[in-house]
Amino acid sequence: MSHPQPESGRRDFLLAAAGALAALALPALPAVARASSAHALPPLPYPENALEPVISARTMGFHYGKHHKAYLDNLAKLTAGRDYADLSLEDIIARSAKQAGDAAIFNNAAQLWNHSFYWSSLRPKGGGMPPQKLREMMDASFGGVDACKQQLAGAAISQFGSGWAWLVQDGDKLRVVKTGNADNPITAGLTPLLNVDVWEHAYYLDYQNRRADYVNAALDKLINWEFAQQNLKA
DSSP: OOSOOOHHHHHHHHHHHHHHHHHSOOOOOOHHHHHOOSSSOOOOSSOTTTTTTTSOHHHHHHIIIIIIHHHHHHHHHHHTTSGGGGSOHHHHHHHHTTOGGGHHHHHHHHHHHHHHHHHHHBOTTOOSOOOHHHHHHHHHHHSSHHHHHHHHHHHHHHOOSSEEEEEEEETTEEEEEEEETTOOGGGGTOEEEEEEEOSGGGTHHHHTTOHHHHHHHHHHHTBOHHHHHHTOOO
């Protein structure tokens, strides 16, 4: 999952994961995922201008009001009249990940989930030192907070094309992974703790081609370590 996947590779990955998903329930999801709906756009946890100057209100207006909403609208059209329409968002993701013919449903459902998770991964006046439990796990897994941030930044900056960088829990350890397009660590049995969006619509109005500046500013000034700790599994 640390390398960008072309469409055929993504499909192969999902099909390979299908056996495990068929045998196991979808991992327990963080609170934001359980609160996310396949039928309504979840509200932002802060005003659109709250992340300025790192992320402008203009970017937030397009990103949340246009792109995020489009995933919801597309999902509604794709699932209308099908049994998907009555499922929760996480169940749609789990089921569509097993069906190669439902890639469009998976992409829109996963992007709807990924974006809801992203808004909570950021907060005004974020960054700083993580809370104790998360910090101790960072020390054990990466050798320190700075090393963890460097891995997150490296994954986000090096993701080829559109995608995501994730801090995840894998058993009693933390890992950094990156996924292309709509792919999500949940399908690999990992527990997402936070993510960084590196689709161009997340930063291009503010930073143009300077993805690294956006990523580093978000990690230094906006990242929500408290949210990540809340998502840890015992």
